[in-house]
Amino acid sequence: MLCNICKAREARIFYTEIINGEKKEQYLCEECAARNTSLRLKAPFGGEPFSLGGLLSGLFEGEQERAHGLEKSSEAVSAGAQPGTACPECGMTYEEFREHGQFGCAACYRNFGKLLTRNMKNIQGSDVHVGKWPKNAGERTEQPAEPAPELSETERIALQLDQAVEREEYELAASLRDRLRELKREKEKEREQEREREKEKGEVSR
Amino acid sequence: MKKWYEKREEESIVISSRVRLARNLAEYHFAGKMKEKECAMLTQIVRNQAPLLEGRDGMKYYSCSVNRLSELEKASLKEWYIISGQIAKKPQETALVLSEDEGISILVNEEDHIRIQSVAPGADLEGAWARANRIDDCMEELGYAFDGRYGYLTTSPLNAGTGMRASYLTFLPALTMTGKIQKLADEVAKYGFMIRGIPGEGTKTQGYLYRLSNRKTIGCTENEIIDSLRQILRQIVDQENQHREYLCSVSADEIEDKVYRSYGVLRYAKRIGTEDGLTLLAQLKLGRDLGMLPLKKSIGLYEQMIRIQPANLQKLCGKSMTAAERAAYRGEYLNRLMSGCEI
Numbered sequence: 001m002l003c004n005i006c007k008a009r010e011a012r013i014f015y016t017e018i019i020n021g022e023k024k025e026q027y028l029c030e031e032c033a034a035r036n037t038s039l040r041l042k043a044p045f046g047g048e049p050f051s052l053g054g055l056l057s058g059l060f061e062g063e064q065e066r067a068h069g070l071e072k073s074s075e076a077v078s079a080g081a082q083p084g085t086a087c088p089e090c091g092m093t094y095e096e097f098r099e100h101g102q103f104g105c106a107a108c109y110r111n112f113g114k115l116l117t118r119n120m121k122n123i124q125g126s127d128v129h130v131g132k133w134p135k136n137a138g139e140r141t142e143q144p145a146e147p148a149p150e151l152s153e154t155e156r157i158a159l160q161l162d163q164a165v166e167r168e169e170y171e172l173a174a175s176l177r178d179r180l181r182e183l184k185r186e187k188e189k190e191r192e193q194e195r196e197r198e199k200e201k202g203e204v205s206r
Numbered sequence: 207m208k209k210w211y212e213k214r215e216e217e218s219i220v221i222s223s224r225v226r227l228a229r230n231l232a233e234y235h236f237a238g239k240m241k242e243k244e245c246a247m248l249t250q251i252v253r254n255q256a257p258l259l260e261g262r263d264g265m266k267y268y269s270c271s272v273n274r275l276s277e278l279e280k281a282s283l284k285e286w287y288i289i290s291g292q293i294a295k296k297p298q299e300t301a302l303v304l305s306e307d308e309g310i311s312i313l314v315n316e317e318d319h320i321r322i323q324s325v326a327p328g329a330d331l332e333g334a335w336a337r338a339n340r341i342d343d344c345m346e347e348l349g350y351a352f353d354g355r356y357g358y359l360t361t362s363p364l365n366a367g368t369g370m371r372a373s374y375l376t377f378l379p380a381l382t383m384t385g386k387i388q389k390l391a392d393e394v395a396k397y398g399f400m401i402r403g404i405p406g407e408g409t410k411t412q413g414y415l416y417r418l419s420n421r422k423t424i425g426c427t428e429n430e431i432i433d434s435l436r437q438i439l440r441q442i443v444d445q446e447n448q449h450r451e452y453l454c455s456v457s458a459d460e461i462e463d464k465v466y467r468s469y470g471v472l473r474y475a476k477r478i479g480t481e482d483g484l485t486l487l488a489q490l491k492l493g494r495d496l497g498m499l500p501l502k503k504s505i506g507l508y509e510q511m512i513r514i515q516p517a518n519l520q521k522l523c524g525k526s527m528t529a530a531e532r533a534a535y536r537g538e539y540l541n542r543l544m545s546g547c548e549i
Binding site: 024091092100101103104105106108116120123124125128129130132133134135136137 | 229230232235236237239317339342343346347349350351352353354355356357358359361363364366367368371384422423424425426427428508
């Protein structure tokens with residue numbers, strides 16, 4: 001069967017999208033699926049398997065909303081947005097990392113740590129080193145030197161969403177996505193209320 | 207001194223075992239963020255370790271600036287899998303530290319600051335790892351970027367943890383001819399390993415050569431990675447042997463014909479292309495392994511497939527050549543090789 005979008009290449013992906021309970025089904029080729037859907041394609045077997053540009057950064061997509069572990073550059077803080085977050089040590093930005101899938105220095109591992117932990121587990125099945133230990137790296141610790149930060153509810157659901165998409169359980173994925181949106185709305189509402197309270201306080205003190 | 211691939215006769219299925227370790231130094235930015243001065247300092251301090259390696263490894267070590275080599279030299283080293291395409295293209299200061307038997311090659315300032323490659327003939331990942339580990343012990347004095355949780359910190363987080371890629375180079379003609387490679391590749395992928403054609407893309411190959419390697423680098427020890435690879439290899443070798451028996455039982459005449467045709471072309475043809483040369487040599491190896499072609503000595507597929515590549519042919523000839531000139535020279539070279547191992 002030919003792809004429903006380009007009508008030229010062989011369709012290899014059956015894509016189901018559920019928006020507000022409405023189901024839309026399409027047969028797509030890999031190129032059109034990558035371009036037109038949020039589906040995260042695995043690197044094709046035998047393709048450049050370690051090109052993070054194609055694999056890890058794909059998993060990082062959508063992280064802007066849920067990245068809390070990143071150091072923020074002053075511009076990013078003032079903009080209140082995740083794009084623009086940077087490693088204070090080498091200046092590596094979140095966008096740069098997403099584009100190339102490479103870190104700029106050892107400190108990036110800490111500064112991008114929360115994102116890394118979650119995604120490394122997804123890809124490699126673990127995020128804790130148990131192999132060789134250099135002699136000058138101190139005593140081998142029983143527990144990981146710095147345990148990964150606890151995941152917030154938003155992050156936990158985002159992780160489940162990734163896994164549901166991976167397993168092609170789209171109905172579950174859709175409900176998780178809706179839950180994420182709900183959480184986001186709640187958070188925005190809380191922030192809004194906070195701002196109003198601040199405003200009121202300001203007015204009272206004046 | 208003999209090169210690693212000359213140390214013993216090439217095995218019938220497992221050509222070589224390779225371990226690569228990715229390491230970075232804590233005091234420097236990673237490759238993508240390094241300034242020119244840092245690159246120069248890094249290459250110098252790693253090259254300064256060469257005498258120490260000689261003591262520990264019991265043989266001579268040589269080093270050079272990769273970025274200052276001629277394009278032909280770089281292409282030749284790339285064909286020998288000593289340097290990577292990535293380092294060959296880098297304009298910044300880069301270096302290669304190479305052992306006399308070429309079993310250890312250390313790339314400096316490629317994707318990571320240090321990439322140690324250790325190759326051993328046959329199915330001997332344990333040997334390749336033991337040697338890489340010794341070299342790594344010397345290098346760690348330079349102060350690696352290491353973290354108690356993420357292990358060796360690599361430029362790409364997909365290599366973090368052990369930073370190790372271990373692999374076997376295998377010759378699988380029967381599994382290729384019976385169309386089983388893709389299925390095998392899908393199967394090993396489930397366990398976090400992969401099979402790729404060499405040279406080629408995906409599972410395509412011209413000489414029935416495939417590399418079996420690990421994907422996962424964290425959450426397991428180096429020995430666990432090696433043990434798993436060895437177990438998978440054992441199954442692949444069994445399957446290849448069974449399929450060779452099967453092929454011999456159903457189409458021995460056909461294979462024998464193919465083998466002797468290949469011998470005829472290699473022995474007498476006047477112009478041979480790179481890909482053709484590789485395929486013909488692979489068929490000759492299969493013929494000898496199956497006992498169909500009583501060649502007096504092994505042709506050493508790995509070595510010869512590299513010697514007939516464009517850059518190495520031009521180095522051998524001592525001048526640059528067009529593709530047509532190369533095909534003629536390759537023909538001459540292979541004719542000579544065949545006459546040297548007469549039936």
